[in-house]
Amino acid sequence: MQRTLLRLGLVIAFLASAISVFQSNFAFGEAQSHNVPLGLPADTWLHFVPRQNPQTAAKVELGRKLFFDKRLSADGTVACATCHQPERAFADDKPVAEGVLKRRGTRNSPSILNVIYNNGQFWDGRSDTLEEQAVLPLINPLEMGDQTHDDVIARLRALPEYVTAFQQTFGKPTINIMLVGNAISAFERTLLSGAAPLDRYLAGNKVALNDAELRGMAVFRGRGRCTRCHTMNEHRMLFSDYEYRNTGVAARHPEFEKLARQLFHASDDELPQLVKQLASQPGGSELGRMLVSHHILDVGSFHTPSLRNVALTPPYFHDGSAATLADVVKFYNEGGKDNLNLDTELHPLGLTEEEQRDLVTFLGALTGSQPQVAQPLSAMRNRRMN
Ligand code: HEC
Ligand code: HEC
Incomplete structure (x- = not known):
């Protein structure tokens, strides 16, 4: 009898705690989900904003202004938005990025929609945070071309509109590079995109996907093996395992x-120095994650990109080497390209022509809402205007 009572007590305690967890989640979901588009994590504002850099309306607005301002570059011709264009899902249409003086980089500009969810920034994750990332393009000679951060700061301090904006945002007239990074990343965190046809379908609207898209989804999750890496998780529908x-x-x-062969033959002691040396050689950026981790198994590895809005951002892959989504699918159908570190999830798939077409059609159903910050390129400020 006593044991039964004890058990009953435990059950009641369990139920009570389950209900309170449910209630607090529910209250949180209601309060926060109003500006998170359908399909994105409901806990976006709770878990993906660092405590040191909270979102405020003034900061987001200042970040937006900086993001579109070409005066941040050495010669006044390039803004963040030159390569991350609102009308192209915040990517561009070039195989590899083109910065000041038309200098070409080595990698494809990724979409920065939903970048708030990344656990590392860049194709090789060399920046841990958006704050850290945001100030690097300024002093990249192939991107915005400034010599030093001090040059950029001196230029901003000479512009009364920025002196006022920093004062209003941070409560003091200071302008420094950390605050520039904080403002830009606060703006970037507002670049959310969801509510794609797939999200509407998963939320219960059974006509949101047509037959070809539904067949494509079956291939994506089944014979195509795509979800092994481009994960479809009910609560984190982000199409990346990060x-x-x-x-x-x-x-x-x-x-x-x-x-790669040079690296495979080096001893652990030699690696760091060798990596540094190889990184600057032609093709060095192809070493990928290894450049950051110095781990031999990371040679040729790159960040799994989210596939949301992917139909808007050709060309594809970290080097822009696939012109169309059909080319990407063909690449996977052949099992990727063999090398010593090829991921064990990749095998020749043997998909029919129709299955490949359906897969491409399905990827189109991941195009979602676009944030309302768009400022046409023609309206972007450049230095001649002041
Ligand atoms: C000249 C073109 C160019 C300019 C200008 C540029 N970017 Fe990028 N951006 C790129 C490329 C290329 C990459 C990927 C580079 C790599 O992985 O090595 C990238 C990567 C990023 C990423 C990481 C996204 C991810 O998924 O890993 C963020 C965030 C970003 N840029 C924001 C910015 C901001 C903020 C600015 C302005 C301060 C800016 N970019 C200026 C081309 C550009
Ligand atoms: C082993 C993990 C893995 C599997 C399986 C996989 N992908 Fe990928 N996917 C990646 C990685 C990593 C990249 C980036 C590769 C690079 O650029 O070097 C990528 C890139 C892409 C891109 C280009 C995105 C862009 O913005 O450039 C598309 C599209 C894509 N994958 C679709 C698919 C489809 C469709 C399938 C199934 C047929 C699939 N992937 C299977 C890991 C994977």
């Missing part, structure tokens, strides 16, 4: 094998 994977895209680069 890992670094070797699909063999890098192995298509003519220098890749030579560079």
Whole structure:
């Protein structure tokens, strides 16, 4: 009898705590979900904003202004938005980025929609946070071309509109590089995109996807094996496992094998120095995650990108080497490109022509809402205007 009572007590205690957890989640969901588009994590504002850099309306507005301002670049011709264009899901249409003086980088500009969810920034994750990332393009000679952060800060301090904006945002007239990074990343965290046809379908609207898209989804989750990496998790429908994977895209680069072989023959002691040296050689950026981790199994691995809005951002892959989504699907159908580190999830798939077409159609159903911050390129400020 006593035991039964004890058990009953435990059950009641369990139920009570379950109900209170449910209630607090519910209250949180209601309060926060109003401006998180359908399909994105309901806990976005709770878990993806660092405590040190809270969102405020003034900060987001200042970040937006900086993001579109070409005067931040060395010669006044390039803004963040030159390569991350609102009308192209905040990516561009070039295989690799083009910065000041038309200098070409080595990698494709990624969409920065939903970048708030990344656990590392860049194709190789070399920046841990958005704050850290946001100030690097300024002093990248192939991007915005400034010599030093001090140059940028001196320029901003000479512009009364920025002196006022920093004063209003941070409560003091200071302008420094950390505050620039904080403002830009607060703006970037508002670049959310959801409510794609797939989200509406999963939320219960059974006509939101047509037959070809439904067949494509079945291939995506089944014979195509795509969800092994582009995860479809009910609560985190972000189409990425946020890992670094070797699909063999890098192995298509003519220098890749030579560079990789040198690394495979080096001892642990020699590695850091050798990595530094190889990074600056032609094709060095193809070493991918290894440049950051110095781990030999990361040679040729890159961040699994989210596939939301992917139909808006050709060309594809970290090097822009696939012109269309059909090319991407063909690449996977052949099992990626073989190399020493090829991910074990990749195998030739043997998909029919129709299955491949359906897969491409399905990827189109991941195009979602676009944040209302768009400022046409023609309206972007450049230095001649002041
Ligand atoms: C010249 C083109 C260019 C400009 C200008 C530029 N970017 Fe980028 N951006 C890129 C490229 C290319 C990458 C990927 C580079 C890599 O992975 O090595 C990138 C990566 C990023 C990422 C990481 C996204 C991810 O998914 O990993 C963020 C965030 C970002 N840029 C924000 C900015 C901000 C903020 C600015 C302005 C301060 C800016 N970019 C200026 C081309 C550009
Ligand atoms: C082993 C993990 C893995 C699997 C399985 C996988 N992907 Fe990927 N996917 C990646 C990685 C990593 C990249 C980036 C590769 C690079 O650029 O080097 C990528 C890139 C892409 C891109 C280009 C995105 C862009 O913005 O450039 C598309 C589209 C894509 N994958 C679709 C698919 C489809 C469709 C399937 C199933 C047929 C699939 N992926 C299977 C890991 C994977």
